[in-house]
Amino acid sequence: MKNFLKFAKKRPVLIISMIIIVIFIVMAIFAPLIAPYQVDETSFSAPLSPPSKEYLLGTDELSRDIFSRIIYGLRMSLFIGFVPTTINIIIGSFIGMLAGSSNKFLDSLLMRIVDIGLSYPFMILAMAIVYNMGSGTGSMILALVIFGWTSSARIIRAQTKQIINLPYIDAARASGITKYAMMFKHILPNIKHTILVLYTMGIPSSILAEAALSFLGFGAQAPRTSLGLMVSKGRQFLFDAPWISIAPGVFILLLSLSFNFLGDELSVYYGVDRKEIK
Numbered sequence: 194m195k196n197f198l199k200f201a202k203k204r205p206v207l208i209i210s211m212i213i214i215v216i217f218i219v220m221a222i223f224a225p226l227i228a229p230y231q232v233d234e235t236s237f238s239a240p241l242s243p244p245s246k247e248y249l250l251g252t253d254e255l256s257r258d259i260f261s262r263i264i265y266g267l268r269m270s271l272f273i274g275f276v277p278t279t280i281n282i283i284i285g286s287f288i289g290m291l292a293g294s295s296n297k298f299l300d301s302l303l304m305r306i307v308d309i310g311l312s313y314p315f316m317i318l319a320m321a322i323v324y325n326m327g328s329g330t331g332s333m334i335l336a337l338v339i340f341g342w343t344s345s346a347r348i349i350r351a352q353t354k355q356i357i358n359l360p361y362i363d364a365a366r367a368s369g370i371t372k373y374a375m376m377f378k379h380i381l382p383n384i385k386h387t388i389l390v391l392y393t394m395g396i397p398s399s400i401l402a403e404a405a406l407s408f409l410g411f412g413a414q415a416p417r418t419s420l421g422l423m424v425s426k427g428r429q430f431l432f433d434a435p436w437i438s439i440a441p442g443v444f445i446l447l448l449s450l451s452f453n454f455l456g457d458e459l460s461v462y463y464g465v466d467r468k469e470i471k
Contacts, residue, residue: 200462207458210451217448221267228261232418241434251436253426259440262418266441269419270448272330273403277337278395284338285345286388290376292346293353300350307347310340316405323411333412337399345391352384386463394456397449404445420445 201207220227235256242252250259292303319336326332356362357380365379406412407421414422420441427437459465
């Protein structure tokens with residue numbers, strides 16, 4: 194921890210990114226306490242009002258406060274950012290370690306599945322899943338998870354291949370350790386930093402995917418709100434009230450950039466080669 198704090202003092206981008214992420218998480222958790230208005234509160238007295246002291250980021254066509262709706266919308270964005278990414282990194286890490294430490298047949302079989310997942314257009318698959326299952330959080334999570342683990346699996350497999358031929362792995366095999374015990378006791382501790390960087394950089398991808406699906410009408414649906422849905426709803430007022438779409442778009446940008454910058458800084462701190470995780 195001391196080494197990380199020393200590193201952070203020299204990296205203002207890391208500090209700023211972490212502050213923004215923490216602020217957004219706190220805002221999402223304590224939305225009822227922080228938001229000046231309820232998510233659907235409206236008086237129909239100030240439709241399409243520009244930003245002011247009363248409404249910090251203006252109002253929409255129903256006089257709902259944009260800032261309050263953004264705070265509540267952060268809940269969906271962060272939830273979709275963390276949950277599918279967590280599932281993907283767990284599955285991807287396990288499949289990657291299994292492929293890298295198995296015989297040629299199983300390794301080839303798993304990697305061909307990975308190739309199929311990587312070659313399939315994500316948005317087409319996601320829209321097909323959401324269309325057939327109906328819009329909702331569960332459908333979005335499934336769409337993001339079904340092949341979302343493939344890129345992590347390929348990277349972890351490559352890392353495992355490098356580790357599997359080291360002398361201490363040969364010593365562990367000679368001691369009679371099982372393959373799964375070797376994976377979790379000897380391989381996993383040596384790739385945990387790569388996994389952390391992959392996890393950090395996978396979160397903004399999920400956030401942007403949720404925003405894209407919601408923008409296209411396949412994500413969150415009213416009465417729920419999300420940043421992508423707010424951007425979509427504001428399209429028809431883009432010239433009369435641009436703040437309806439621009440404000441949540443800026444929050445999506447800040448959130449995604451903060452996680453990307455955090456991943457970049459962590460890769461530098463842990464000495465993870467960015468070329469290996471692309």
